[in-house]
Amino acid sequence: MPHGFAEIAFTPTVKRIQEDMGSRAAYARMEDVPVPVNVRLEDAEADFIQARDSMYMATVGETGWPYIQHRGGPRGFIRVLDEATLGFADFRGNRQYVSVGNLQTNDRVSIFFMDYPNRRRLKLFGRARVIGSEQAEILARLEVPDYRARVERGILISVSGFDWNCPQHITERFSAADAAV
Structure with a gap:
């Protein structure tokens, strides 16, 4: 597995399209x-x-449809537990449980x-x-002191691959906390 992200994302069909569009040589390198x-x-x-206060996490349900959910909390709520593992406290939200349900049958996630x-x-x-709660020691490492949200569970993610992305079309946005600085 030379490049974790490319190994997963660059399927044969993706490679054919890269070839057709002239970008395959760069990605082959x-x-x-x-x-x-x-x-x-x-x-x-x-x-x-660990500096983020939110992320977008995609899961896939039993129907094959992807589902993207925003996850947020105070800066640092996403913990890097080691070089291959992330974790976060899953705070009580709208109680649809789509991501949690999807993870019961397909453990793959994609995160931005x-x-x-x-x-x-x-x-x-x-x-x-x-x-x-049966894994109280790990769950305790994911809790966020002084954050009022109720922790319902924890989610641990074993990293399979990642990649930094080009900033070309990322629109600058600022949170109230960013603007206050």
């Missing part, structure tokens, strides 16, 4: 590396992830971590599992 890359989080990825003010994006593929 990305895949042709002697040691695996973008499968273990380094300091740059860990710092970026966005930094709108600096026009940066980290894309990540992984496999997720839901944990509950």
Whole structure:
């Protein structure tokens, strides 16, 4: 697995389209590396992830349809537990449980971590599992002190691959906290 993200994302059909559109040679170089890359989080990825106050997570349900959900909390609610594992407390929300339900039958996730003010994006593929009170020690590592939301469960994600993305079409946006600085 030379490039974690490319190995997953660049299917034979995607490669054919890249070839047709003239970008295949550049992406082939990305895949042709002697040691695996973008499968273990380094300091740059860990710092970026832990500075986020939200993310977008996609799961796939039993019908085959993808579902994208925004997950938010205070900065740092997403924890990098080690170079291959992320986790976050799953706060009580609208109680539809679509992502949690999808993860019962398909553990694959795709996550976008966005930094709108600096026009940066980290894309990540992984496999997720839901944990509950039976894993109290890990769940305690995911809790966010002084945040009023109720934690219903934790979600752990084993990183399969990731890639930083071009800022070309990321529109700058600023949260109230960003604007106050």
